[in-house]
């Protein structure tokens with residue numbers, strides 16, 4: 001049953017502001033739920049090195065991530081956050097990783113095969129919910145305790161960036177098949193990343209697929225593409241419309257779409273990194289298996305070389321005490337340098353495991 005979605009709704013909002021790059025500077029996860037103009041479609045990079053990423057036969061492909069030791073953590077100071085320090089040595093064993101985030105087509109196959117119902121498709125249960133809330137918490141209105149997920153809506157006018165509820169909405173009926181709520185669909189979007197999937201949904205999928213979620217360390221190691229000094233999956237050049245699907249313009253009401261996409265993009269629309277991985281930067285955030293802990297790197301740094309770390313035993317987010325969260329990585333179509341440079345290889349974000357959002361998906365890994 002769905003236990004805690006309403007409770008964690010404010011948590012997800014907090015997430016929007018948790019990637020501050022400078023003190024006093026607002027940060028946010030942004031998205032714009034509107035179709036991108038046709039004129040942008042020609043910018044999609046179909047000259048991939050695998051001979052045609054639009055061919056669904058390639059979607060299942062995984063690539064070998066050769067093991068090694070790398071420096072985990074921030075490479076620069078302009079955008080990095082405290083939780084990206086200290087930089088520490090990490091040893092990673094070889095593993096296989098999906099080239100792309102899991103797509104709607106793949107998730108559809110999983111649901112058709114198993115009958116799985118995602119978190120966002122279930123109403124939060126108040127009897128379960130209140131066990132996790134202070135005893136004086138009033139029951140939310142029935143209108144809130146319905147199947148729903150978080151959807152971004154671009155406001156018509158300039159709004160305070162302190163009021164994230166101006167652009168995020170708890171939308172009944174929003175789920176992986178209806179990314180922008182009732183009336184929207186994934187028809188024609190087979191090769192887009194599945195979104196509105198909770199961490200539990202992702203776990204169910206990877207188990208079905210005979211795979212697993214990457215650890216946070218594996219994710220960062222893979223994002224660097226074999227280049228230990230890189231800030232971004234592509235190198236050290238600042239993000240630009242040719243590099244990844246991110247936000248160009250002024251949040252939250254002006255998205256230029258210079259990269260061709262105002263919201264999510266088909267997987268593999270931008271060039272891969274050194275390991276042949278697509279969309280590690282931007283498009284959608286990706287779940288990892290690790291709990292998020294703001295001070296986890298301190299503990300790892302004391303080990304000398306951390307051997308295939310699998311995350312802390314408990315979660316800790318000082319911005320949201322007592323609320324367990326999983327680490328998510330890679331940034332989304334909502335990120336930009338002004339707010340959240342989440343497309344840096346070292347950038348960390350977090351979300352409660354029952355969170356479904358329209359800019360959050362996942363990809364799988366597998367042991368050799």
Ligand SMILES: [Ca+2]
Pocket residue numbers: 245246247248257258259260261262263333
């Ligand atoms: Ca974009």
Ligand SMILES: [Ca+2]
Pocket residue numbers: 279280281282283284285286329330331332
């Ligand atoms: Ca991504």
